[in-house]
Amino acid sequence: MRDKRRERKAKQARRDVRRTKKRALKNRAEPTLVEIVRRAIARGHPAYLLDLASRAIRAARRDATRLDNILTNLIAMPDPEMTALLTVIAELLVDDPAQQARCRRELSERCRYLPHSITAPQVTAYTAVRRTHVLGDVDELVIGARLDTYEVTVAVRIDHNMLSSVVDSAVSAEPIDKALARVGKTSTDTDVVEMNLADARAWIEQALTMSTFVPETETWPLYRPLVQWFVMQLPEGGSHRSPTDWAAAAELCDRFFTTDPAAPFTDPGHRELLLELFETGSGDPLRWSEIRIEHAIGHPYYDDTYVPLEIVLDAPDLLRAFIPYAHAQSGIRDEVTGRTIATLDRLRTRYKREILGQTERWDLDDAG
Incomplete structure (x- = not known):
């Protein structure tokens, strides 16, 4: 009898330990914004901070006043991490000159101690290719570039069944050759051709202007601010996609x-x-x-x-x-x-x- 009682007590004790662990996991605080930015910076490549800033801008724009409120909060936080995030957000606000100027005024006295790749990223795009399935539904424009000395690949997907609009994008902290080799392993019936950088800009800018319903994905339209900023770093004067003959x-x-x-x-x-x-x-x-x-x-x-x-x-x-x-x-x-x-x-x-x-x-x- 005593053995059974001890066994029940032991089982109850184990249950209590498991419940305590579950409560601790459930009640564990979510990482703060400072911690999230710190982790992005710690990964050692500016693409991760660009990713975070693009997502923040797009999420903020779901409400007409939310972006202004978020920038007000960031401006009020002088932490190095918030300064880094505010700096990258300012770079990506290419379609909102007033908010961009507001951020830059605040940052003019703050940025002297941040890495050059954050405060003044030098973007050098050096190649572009177009990946097209033989049936022609989609063109994926893939651009290789350097952010200072860091390699980055940006891919933009244009769906011609959706009025030739951008439907997805991806940013990879790796050279374009490596990115293409990775996706090539799972691609069939796909042609890959080189593309003029100016033409790539013209194609993407035209696709960004198409007004159509596009289902949201994990990356689109969250990467829209990043893509808009990135294509403005490409040379102008290219040709748009040829119309049907x-x-x-x-x-x-x-x-x-x-x-x-x-x-x-x-x-x-x-x-x-x-x-x-x-x-x-x-x-x-x-x-x-x-x-x-x-x-x-x-x-x-x-x-x-x-x-x-x-x-x-x-x-x-x-x-x-x-x-x-x-x-x-x-x-x-x-x-x-x-x-x-x-x-x-x-x-x-x-x-x-x-x-x-x-x-x-x-x-x-x-x-x-």
Whole structure:
């Protein structure tokens, strides 16, 4: 009996110890902002402090007055860590000259003891490449640069199914060759080509101006202030992404309608429909991905202004005939084309049902 009582007491004591540890972990204070900044500085590369400052700015801008309040609090804190953070925030506020000037006035007497890489970072971009999947949905611009003597790589992802807007970015405290080798291990069907630094700036700046709904990721739009600052360090005068050559697209369309796969599509409206479908996604008529198909016919809207209903209903079948023809000309593997066709087949019935449903609702409205 006594042994059982001692055993119960021992179990209770062990439970009490575990509960105490859990309470201690739960009640452990979160790191302070000073500690977070100190850790970023201690990592020995300015990219980590740039990362932190960019996140702070973007988070603050969720509210119209929050950035002003945060800067007021930072200005009131003369700690070396807060001075370092305020200095980098001031660098990244390239789109807010008034707040940038406010920070710099405060910092003019503070920064004499901070490292040069924080107070006056010298950014030297030396190479840029463009990584593009063969289906053309996304361009990833990767830029190698030095912050003083520190190597850094910045990648900016532009999604052409989202109106060619920036949808993600990454900053890596490593040389560009190492970064490209790392991502190359998991990439397939991707072309990598060198790019002019001025062109890279033009592409990214244009993509940053596109107004569209972009789902948030762990890094976007948190890195937007950093990307805006970084691209301003690149040379100006570059060329934007080339628009679709619609004359060449029309010629491609005409050639397709002379082939056997196009034989069932004899109405002139089929040509108009195909040209309209060319305008989806990247606008490249030779490259069709699963995502582009989702955008093109996944959520259809019928407008009988230009193309009759019986022609619009043929869109999935027309694409099913055209895509293998287009991909054969652009050298895309059959396996990749097969995935696109599978998506097209999956959406075919739903597309036609939704189009017919819309026309029925219109007929009811007209009858009323």
